[in-house]
Amino acid sequence: MRNYEVEIWMAFAETFGENEQFHQWLLSNGYAELAALSSSIRGSEAAFEWLMQHRFFDLAALDGAIDNKKEAALWLLKNGFEVFYHFAAAANHVKESIQWLQQQHLEIFIHIASRISIFRENQTYDYHKQHF
Numbered sequence: 001m002r003n004y005e006v007e008i009w010m011a012f013a014e015t016f017g018e019n020e021q022f023h024q025w026l027l028s029n030g031y032a033e034l035a036a037l038s039s040s041i042r043g044s045e046a047a048f049e050w051l052m053q054h055r056f057f058d059l060a061a062l063d064g065a066i067d068n069k070k071e072a073a074l075w076l077l078k079n080g081f082e083v084f085y086h087f088a089a090a091a092n093h094v095k096e097s098i099q100w101l102q103q104q105h106l107e108i109f110i111h112i113a114s115r116i117s118i119f120r121e122n123q124t125y126d127y128h129k130q131h132f
Contacts, residue, residue, distance in 0.1 A: 002059075016115040016118070041063055091116045098113075
């Protein structure tokens with residue numbers, strides 16, 4: 001599990017809102033992998049490839065698990081990324097994973113999962129506006 005400060009995770013959550021400054025802030029402040037993850041979740045294949053090329057396999061698998069790819073979710077569990085496994089499931093409204101995150105006092109991931117879920121439910125992909 002990657003150990004980012006809560007403020008960094010909150011900036012990541014904000015990349016799923018209307019304000020594009022948070023995405024740029026992540027890029028400019030040493031968190032390119034989180035900017036790439038945000039872009040990948042938004043549908044950028046280039047961002048996914050960047051994650052893979054730079055060996056952020058856990059974040060690439062997280063993106064896949066959010067997209068309901070079972071092999072990605074299993075990879076997360078097999079490789080000790082239980083928090084990311086439940087985070088992805090929470091983004092897909094799996095109540096057991098939301099409860100698990102609550103029990104672990106990881107409400108930040110419930111918040112981010114909710115932001116991702118809302119974004120995805122209201123998004124139509126425009127490939128002309130890719131961030132990465």
